[in-house]
Structure formats: C-alpha cells, structure tokens
Amino acid sequence: MSIILDHVNYIYDEDTAMAHAALTDVNIKIDAGEFIGLIGHTGSGKSTLIQHMNGLVKPTSGTVYFDGKDISDPEFDRKALRAKVGLVFQYPEHQLFETDCFKDVCFGPKNLGLSQKEVELRAYEALKQVGFDDDYFYQSPFDLSGGQKRRVAIAGVLAMKPEILILDEPTAGLDPKGREDILGLIKKLHDEVGITIILVSHSMDDVADYVGRIIVMNKGKVVFDDVPKEVFRHRQELESIGLAAPQVTYVMQELKASGFDVDIDVTTLDEAKNEILRVFSK
Amino acid sequence: MIRTDKLVFEYIRRDEEGNVEGITRAVDDVNIDVRPGQFIAVLGHNGSGKSTLAKHFNALLYPTDGEVIVDGMNTRDSEKIWDIRQEAGMIFQNPDNQIIGQVVEEDVGFGPENMGVPTEEIWERVDESLRAVNMLDFRKSSPNHLSGGQKQRVSIAGVIAMHPKCIIMDEPTAMLDPNGRKDVIRAARALNSVEGITVILITHYMEEVIYADKVFVMDKGHVEMQGTPKEIFSQVDKLKELRLGVPQVTLLAHELKKSGLPLPDGILTKEEFVEELKKLKR
Amino acid sequence: MLRDITLGQYYRTESIIHKLDPRVKIVGTFVFLVAIFMVNNAIGYAIAGLFLAMNIKLSNVPVRFIFRGMRSIFLLLMISVLFNLFLTPGDPMFTVWKIKVTKEGLKLAAKMAVRLVFLITGSSLMTLTTTPNNLTDGLESILKPLKLVHVPVHEISMMMSIALRFIPILLEETDKIMKAQMARCADFESGSIINRAKNMVPLLVPLFISAFRRAMDLAMAMEARCYRGGEGRTKMKPLVYHKEDKVAYVVLVLFLIICVAVGRMKF
16 A cells, blocks of 8 residues: 655646645655644645545646556556545545444445455454443443544444544544544554544644654645654744644753753653653752 | 522424424522622533523523522513623634624724723724734734634623623633644633633633632523532532542542542542652652 | 535635625526516527626636536426427427427527526525524515514524525535445345335435434534524624615616516517
8 A cells, every 4th residue: 555646736726816836846755554743733735745645636737656557647546545545534424324333333344345245244353453431332422422433433434444544633523532542543543443544634633643754834845854853853844834733842942041961852641751750869 | 790580591492393292391499699700610511400500690591590690680670681791701612603704804893893891992992802812913914814712712702892781701612622622622721710700611621610719500490500620520429420520640540549648539630640649759 | 525515615815796785686596587577589598697797707706616506407408498498389390200390399499598507506596605503594684574573583583594404415425425335235226116126215314313313413403592582682693784785776676677668579
C-alpha cells in the first residue's frame, strides 16, 4: 500500500469569480504502516487534501497514485479504492442513518457487494475492534452517547477493511476522557491491526504522543513534513501560521531560559518528565 | 446574581410508542451561589448535567423541584421570564445554529429588537457590542463567510447588545479550532474584567478555566467538587475519575511529584511551574 | 463552493438601487413584470429593455454576474422558444426537414424569449440588490393589510428569512454527508430510478435529523434572546421612504404609462 501525490493542485470554483487555490503543488508519499499527523488550522487545505486520497475530489492538475496506479484513470476501480482508503469525516456520527448500530456498520461492506455472511462478519469484527459493547448492537444509534456514536461511525468505515484509515478531527466535541479513548483506539488500530493512519487535527498536543511523522499545511501548501521533533523545532514558523508546538515544549523552553540545562526538543509529557528528573538527579 | 436552591430536574424518557420508560434525573440537588462580577466555570464530562443546569439559569428549563433565583427573580414566575432572559444571556455550542440574521449587524440587533428597544438605541448597542468582541470590521458580512470563532463572537455581541448582567456560555468553544477557542475565551474574560459582566463558562477544556474565580465540577447531575482552580486542579486523580483531565503543566507537575520532586499541588501556568522548579534548585 | 450559489443571492456593493426601499423594489419589479406582459410591439420592448438596462447600470452589479443566473434557466428558455417556433400555425417562412417555421412562430418565439429574459433579469436584479432580510421586511410591510384577515404576516416573513439563512448551510451539509457516504462506497449515480431513490435514504435520513437538530437549537437560541413573535418588536432597520424612493415611484408610474401608451400602439 502506498499513496503518492505528485504535484497536486486543486482550485475551488474554477472559472468563477470565487476561484481560489485550495491546494498548491502538494507532493506527499505515504507508505504502509505509517502513523501520520496532518496538522493545519481551519481552511489550510487539509480536508481537501484527504479527499484527494480516496478519489472524492479530483485534482485540478497533478496526479494521485495508489499502489503505483493513477486513480483518475478511467479504468481504475474507485469503489475498491474507497474501501482501501477509509475516510472518517469530522463528526462522523452525523452520517448514521440506520435503525440499529449493526445495520449501519453493514452499510459499507454491503456496498462492496459482499455476501450477507461476509458483510455481517465484517460488521461484527469492526464493532469489536472499536470496543463496542455487544449489548448495544441492536440499539438505535441515535440513543447512544456522543462517544459511542462516534465509535459506531468509525466501525462503519473499518468494516470495509481499509488498509489506510484517515480520520478528520476524530476527537472534536468529545470530553477529555472521550478524546483519550478515541486516540487510544486509533493507536490500537495502528499497532495491533496494522492499519496505516492519517490523523487530521489542529492540535499538536493531540498528535504529539502518537504519530511518527507530521505534515503541516498552510494556505494549501505543505509547509513541513518530518518527524515530530524536527517539526516542533520550527516554533516561530508554526506560530506565524496560527499553530503551536505542544505545551510541554514551551515549558521546557522556559526552563532552559531560566538556566536549567534541559533538552528543549522534548515533545511529550513523559519525555519532559524524564528530562526534568534527569536534570534534578545530577 | 444567580442562586439555585436544591435544584432538581427530571425528564421522562419514553419509548417509541410514547410509554414511559423511565425517569432520568439530569440535575440532582444543586446548590450554587454566583455573585455579581464573578467568572465561574462549570466543568463536567459529556452527559454530566452541566448543560441542563445552564439552561435553568435563563428560564429555558424550569426546575422539577427546588428554585432558581436570577437577580432576585424566581424563574418559576412566568411574568418575569423575559426580564430573566434579558439579564442572563446565553451562548450555545453550535455557532451556526444560533445566528438568526443574515448580516452580522442584523443578528446582533435581533435581541434588542425583540425587547422593543428604540431604533436609534439599537444601532448604538450594535456598535458597542461588536466593538467589545472586536468584530466591528465584519458588521456587513454574511455569517456564512465567518470562521467558527468569529461566529461565536458575533453571538456574544448579540447577547451583550441586550445589556445582560450575566452571560452563560454553554460549551462555546467545543466546536472551534484552537485559535477560535482562544479568541472566544479572550472575549469572555474581557467582558468579565472590563464590563463587569458575570460570566458562567461551561466547558470541558481545562485550559479555559484556570482564570476563573470559582470552578464547579459536575458529575451525574451533582456538584461533585467546587473551589478555586488551584484547589480543583490539585486533585488530579479525582478529576480523572470524573472523566476529566488537568492542564498539561499541572499534569507534568503532578507526575514529577509522584516521581519524588517535592512540588506543590495545583500548579496552573508554566510561569508558576518554572518558579517552583527554581525554588527546588536552590 | 455551495455557499455561493447565485439563486436569490445578494451582490454587495454601493448603488442608488441598493439604497432604495425594498418596498419600492418589490413594487417596481411587479410593475416591470406587468409592463412586459402588456406591451406587444418592438418599441414597447425597446423601452422596457432600456429601462432595465438603466437599472442594471445604476445598480453597479456586473452584467456578467446577472447573466450567470441565466445559465440555470437556459434549458427552459430554449424549450419555450423551440415550441413557439415550430408549433405556431401561420405563414410558412421556411421548412427544416418536416417542420415548418412560420412568421408568427418566429415572432412569438422572439417575444417569449425577450419576455423570459426580461423577467428573470428583472427579478434577479431585485434579489441581487436587496439583502434577503430587507426583502422579507419589505414583503412583511407590503403584506401588512393581510394581518386584518388573520394572515400571520410576521411569522411568514420570519420563516422566510430563517429559511434563507439556512439554505446554504444545509446545502453544504448535504455535500458533506454525500461525500461521507460515498467514502463508505455508497452509489448515488447509477441504477434504476427506484434504486436511485432508495439510495438516497443514507443521505436524507442524516439530513433530516440534522435539520431538526438545527431547528431545535435555533428555536432555543431565539427564545433565549427574548423572541416572542412580532408583538412589541422594534426594528433595527425600519422601512422609511426617502426622497429617492418617492422619485423612484414617480419614475415607475411614468414608465408604466409610457409602456402602456406606446407599447400597445398598432403601427
């Protein structure tokens, strides 16, 4: 599995007065097994970008390759692509429509034309993967709490057995525990099931603990694409585009400025703790 | 300003045929006393009853049992209901679903129009309200072209234009990105400190409450904890139990303390944190 | 973006037409419509056209922008022109294959086309120069006499203005839900009509739920802001006739008289 975006440009409302570039010369390669954070503030183009990856949006110019094949080729099977590149939209619970949770999760695999048995098997497996309680399988999704609804919605995409899962702000609107649960679930999907993950967020704090690579978008362009530590080194640039490094990074910086001999490349809470302990144990 | 006395709110759950399935006690024996000019924060996970509580403060819901007194007026007194709603303004979570006007300034004028304020004075109020939230430049814009944070600030202006003594904000930042969140909280704090308006902020973002005068933590309809932010955030484990977290700096200090550094509880800002570490070094 | 559909869209700029009282513009549009259906000679159409052109010029709305709205009705226009062209009996002018084109047909087709274009341009000029809120205010005020017969004029106009505010939001939401279901391999494009209608369920159910949720939220927000119907409400932008409006009424009356007088002459 690999996705390559080669000189992708996308212009909104082409041929009209409102035309504006949503993506400008985006070049990205995504490999199997990665855990990527895609960061940018609202309107930076990140939502448009992820819709290119499963063919919901076609680039104005440039090419998107999936496993080496051009996805805008008329021969290319876009349905299969959408199953392999699972896309979970923001507030995914807003797309639930069936009378019970299980049926709703069946919707995706059913569209793939699988046998009833296979469909149900996959739905069951997906609901288990998101840690959904058997007792609620046949409940109306509309009676569930926000966090549970979101799990069902994620299961609805997982049931298509995607090789890569893209989640747009999966924690939006959840309380701290709910956020932690969903992020933990995503990590589990990556580590145990082996799904490649792209986590879209506007918060560095959310992604810093999990991802191995961060892509930062601004005004439709990729500004940074590197391991977290490298990206967070560009604190000033990040701030100038309305983003921020994780909070602990600022704490470490402040400590350094006050004469503590700490490493300021620290990005997670655990690292910060160990670093401070190290300095104090001297 | 706002006082609740043994406030209880129950609602009846019905099944599809309309038969009573059960009774849920969403707010259970809440006694709160908010004094004029205070900045109050109400924390709680989703479903803890905090929004239901908030809707009692301006007579959108009425107690099943107990009393809510707003500026000396009982919300049960149906003759006072419009006075109560004028004195205690309300901001809701979804920025799209509370803007009525199709032009920013017309939306801000909606409240005063309903109150029967003379035309000339409406214009004065709209001007000053938009200025107070720093949105004067957008007065002629369509709300559909604003960002979430900007929309919320328009909603705040719409409430200020009614000259309330108190503003209740029901998760105003839950659907916003970090920048929008900052702007809205900044606007709320300015209203409180400059205009002296009482603010009741309902949220589950811990960073937003560290400047509050008093914090209430809700769980299962009860007030589970109350105190200054310092007092509340000293109890990291208890908060976790209630599906909540603490600000990152507080968490870092807490972890360090557990690892043996003699830090005090309830450190809220990175400045405080650095000061405390400096003390330790000496 | 769907947010920017032209239908009933307001074009923001400064102009004398924008400044006119919405009641003048509503009455004016009505007068114009009456006029183009009353005239039936070339001079009459020329006068009406001139009047329209003058208004467009005064409105500062780019012509290109006005005609963009035409695209959607182009098909309708073509159909009515072709029908009239081919199906009107009378003096044959020439024949295309088996179909006769008559002199009367040509005349009628031209007339239809001109009327339709004028009609659409005229009414879109009104919506382009009047904010929807202003427009509903104007309607409310014009329809006020109906209150006497218990027509809830205020409520109707409030409903219209809320609808106008939420149409773009719901359109965008439709787009979003559609994409989300397509990401689950839903198919909205192929299949028989019945199948296609069935396939809309995953789109329509979430859309209705969302619309209801929004409606509840909005109702609560309105209540919280002391909304209690039209009684005792003041207006931020009350409708007051200014000098220009009076002048505009005079111009309208003159236009109507000229159109009727000249436009119905037989030469």
